[in-house]
Amino acid sequence: MFIRNHVTSVVAIMYQCTSLPMRNFSVCRYLSSPKRRSSYSLVDSERYSSLVKSVMSSKVSSQTPETLLAEDEHIYGRIVKAHIPPTVSEMREPKSLHPFLLHEKTEETDEAESAPPLRIILKRGQDRASIPSVTRVLQQTLSSEQIFYLERWKKKMIAELGEDGFKEYSQNLFRQGKRFHTALDDILMSDATQKDEYASDTLELPPEIQGYVESISHILEDVSAVRAIESTVQHDTLKYLGIVDCVARYRGVLCVIDWKTSEKPKPFLSNTYDNPIQVAAYAGALNNDGNYKYQVEHGLIVVAYKDGSPAHAHKLSSELMLQYWNIWLQRLEKFTELSSSHVSSAFSQKK
DNA sequence: GGATCCTTCTTCTTCTTC
Numbered sequence: 020m021f022i023r024n025h026v027t028s029v030v031a032i033m034y035q036c037t038s039l040p041m042r043n044f045s046v047c048r049y050l051s052s053p054k055r056r057s058s059y060s061l062v063d064s065e066r067y068s069s070l071v072k073s074v075m076s077s078k079v080s081s082q083t084p085e086t087l088l089a090e091d092e093h094i095y096g097r098i099v100k101a102h103i104p105p106t107v108s109e110m111r112e113p114k115s116l117h118p119f120l121l122h123e124k125t126e127e128t129d130e131a132e133s134a135p136p137l138r139i140i141l142k143r144g145q146d147r148a149s150i151p152s153v154t155r156v157l158q159q160t161l162s163s164e165q166i167f168y169l170e171r172w173k174k175k176m177i178a179e180l181g182e183d184g185f186k187e188y189s190q191n192l193f194r195q196g197k198r199f200h201t202a203l204d205d206i207l208m209s210d211a212t213q214k215d216e217y218a219s220d221t222l223e224l225p226p227e228i229q230g231y232v233e234s235i236s237h238i239l240e241d242v243s244a245v246r247a248i249e250s251t252v253q254h255d256t257l258k259y260l261g262i263v264d265c266v267a268r269y270r271g272v273l274c275v276i277d278w279k280t281s282e283k284p285k286p287f288l289s290n291t292y293d294n295p296i297q298v299a300a301y302a303g304a305l306n307n308d309g310n311y312k313y314q315v316e317h318g319l320i321v322v323a324y325k326d327g328s329p330a331h332a333h334k335l336s337s338e339l340m341l342q343y344w345n346i347w348l349q350r351l352e353k354f355t356e357l358s359s360s361h362v363s364s365a366f367s368q369k370k
Numbered sequence: 371g372g373a374t375c376c377t378t379c380t381t382c383t384t385c386t387t388c
Contacts, residue, residue, distance in 0.1 A: 141375075141376065143374075143375055143376090152376055152377085153376090155375090165381065165382090168382060169380060171381080172380060172381055173380075173381095176380085192379045193377085193379060194378080195379090196377085196378035198378090199378085200377080200378070249377090251376090260376085261376075264377095279378095280379075281379085290382085292381070292382085
């Protein structure tokens with residue numbers, strides 16, 4: 020078990036290395052090197068001896084900040100405040116420094132928690148037509164490694180089931196996932212609105228869903244104060260939207276909850292691929308959406324199984340959420356670059 | 371009424387030893 024956990028964490032570090040910007044990559048390389056060496060030890064000290072001497076020398080220069088400024092002015096002229104256009108990342112960066120540790124929105128009251136869950140239906144108007152969704156961004160910015168393994172899996176399945184068989188298999192997976200979500204929405208909504216602890220027991224469940232619901236029954240015992248169900252969230256600054264499965268308290272902590280169905284067991288967070296990024300993206304959007312009068316800092320991914328075996332619940336602390344939020348920003352940036360290059364190439368073709 | 375959108379899922383592995 021230890022070895023497995025160890026390997027998982029090493030893989031997690033490797034994954035982070037590949038997902039983070041170059042400066043972080045060098046940090047990872049530094050951490051993974053067998054012997055931590057200072058980069059200064061690599062400097063050809065003989066070659067730079069005069070420079071080192073001049074830097075280390077205590078001799079005071081005849082130049083002072085004032086004389087340097089006067090000299091600069093003489094050479095370059097007076098400083099004129101120039102308008103520097105913001106970079107894409109600056110434009111996209113929200114005004115808030117931390118999307119999960121802000122308390123700008125008014126504090127919650129017990130009354131607000133006892134109100135019926137919010138459900139903002141997605142309406143695609145003209146203003147929203149161009150706004151990408153979380154799913155679309157994640158799908159279109161998969162790594163080449165992810166695409167490779169998915170394609171390989173697909174080929175294997177088609178070889179096994181045939182084209183039509185695979186199509187039917189995929190549709191069935193989607194159908195089960197959708198039915199599970201619908202059933203869960205009914206359960207949560209009926210519990211939240213009827214104030215009856217056993218209200219959901221009277222609900223009729225489709226037979227193929229019963230195992231999944233049984234799988235999450237122990238999780239549902241710890242879920243309370245449901246605030247939102249299948250509700251649209253939109254990041255007003257970063258311009259993206261999505262639909263959160265659920266916002267509720269899990270063991271007393273307010274979380275964005277994502278329900279998943281899976282054929283394979285997913286006991287580790289790393290088994291859930293991009294799901295944590297999805298949850299962080301939803302939470303970040305909710306925290307920047309005026310329709311929600313509260314902040315959510317935590318996340319929860321619940322993986323349910325058809326045979327009724329206990330679901331795996333992966334908690335995402337605010338620290339983890341921030342890490343995944345940063346990965347989400349990178350994916351969003353990549354998506355923007357891809358779509359703008361797509362637009363410009365389409366434009367040049369038209370020309 | 372039809373089309374489109376947001377979701378719903380799918381990946382990480384192969385061989386040795388006890």
